[in-house]
Amino acid sequence: MQHSPLDAVHRELGAKMVPFGGWDMPLAYPTGTLDEHRACRSGAVAFDVSHLGTVRVEGADALETLQRTLTNDLGKIEPGRAQYTHLLDPATASVVDDIIVWWIAGDTFDVMPNASNTGGVRDALAAGATGPDLTITDTTSTRAIVAVQGPQARAMLGSVLPEVASVGRFRVQPFTFAGVECLVAGTGYTGEDGVECAVPVEVAEAFWNLVTGAGVTPAGLGARDTLRLEAGLPLHGHELGDGLTSLNANLGWVVSWTKGDFLGREALERQKNDGVSPVLRGLRTEGRRPPREGQTVWRSGEQIGRISSGNFSPTLGHGIALAFVEPDVQIGDELSIDVRGTGVPAVVVELPFLPRS
Numbered sequence: 001m002q003h004s005p006l007d008a009v010h011r012e013l014g015a016k017m018v019p020f021g022g023w024d025m026p027l028a029y030p031t032g033t034l035d036e037h038r039a040c041r042s043g044a045v046a047f048d049v050s051h052l053g054t055v056r057v058e059g060a061d062a063l064e065t066l067q068r069t070l071t072n073d074l075g076k077i078e079p080g081r082a083q084y085t086h087l088l089d090p091a092t093a094s095v096v097d098d099i100i101v102w103w104i105a106g107d108t109f110d111v112m113p114n115a116s117n118t119g120g121v122r123d124a125l126a127a128g129a130t131g132p133d134l135t136i137t138d139t140t141s142t143r144a145i146v147a148v149q150g151p152q153a154r155a156m157l158g159s160v161l162p163e164v165a166s167v168g169r170f171r172v173q174p175f176t177f178a179g180v181e182c183l184v185a186g187t188g189y190t191g192e193d194g195v196e197c198a199v200p201v202e203v204a205e206a207f208w209n210l211v212t213g214a215g216v217t218p219a220g221l222g223a224r225d226t227l228r229l230e231a232g233l234p235l236h237g238h239e240l241g242d243g244l245t246s247l248n249a250n251l252g253w254v255v256s257w258t259k260g261d262f263l264g265r266e267a268l269e270r271q272k273n274d275g276v277s278p279v280l281r282g283l284r285t286e287g288r289r290p291p292r293e294g295q296t297v298w299r300s301g302e303q304i305g306r307i308s309s310g311n312f313s314p315t316l317g318h319g320i321a322l323a324f325v326e327p328d329v330q331i332g333d334e335l336s337i338d339v340r341g342t343g344v345p346a347v348v349v350e351l352p353f354l355p356r357s
Contacts, residue, residue: 021115088264191231
């Protein structure tokens, strides 16, 4: 079990710690997940997401290696920008991981995998190297990552870290804190505005304390999950993973068909030509009883799908779910979810469940 550089801080705050992707991470603080969720929707919260990986890729062959390994086209952006992308299984086009790439400068990139996938992503990049001028280094252990999210995130950060608060959406820029160089990106996973900051281990506690001292509420992984679900954002292992492609998850926009070859392209093209099934849809239920992962979805007495993520929406006040269903299911269709043998009515709705800020 790995521990965040902020582990001691979380324990001092009374956080409930749980295993997640091989890391011991805070699920919630004493105020609870619901309060943390609402704080993000109305003010600002700080998440420790140091369990995410960081793989530094640099050298003259870095850009071409990333282009031939990942689905999106870095040619659409430039240094100082971030991009969401996928790594596919070459045989099946299943999403091995969904990734944010921070293009720091010139030939230097930080590739940000999910917690338990860092080694596999690093190996895939090494295997896809297009030339010898390439260095691939797992730098996860050298930094903490703090995500500050919410409609007041920039205002609160601006009072203590104006350079951090000013970074644009999907922009990446360096800043100095306590005499050391850090990075900030205008990215996040909540559907709200905000930033994610990579700070060296030796200043991580001081950075966290400065941010939370400015009025930003500590929040755990429980709130992060309900927030991303309301925003209709995929979670690897649920909406992405073995047997699930970018097209199954309605994320075709993350695939560039014009940039040339990339890992898994041939298999993904076959799926595109043969027809994509199942597809991801959003479901709404009435009342507080939440739909849950694994429950089956029915239409006119026939099972047509399965829920991949479900929960009670603190903002909307009713149940919501992401489900993989047959491709002919349309917005407005009335379906049923099998909840322990009882059919719970559900309606197919547009995603995201909440409009993004």
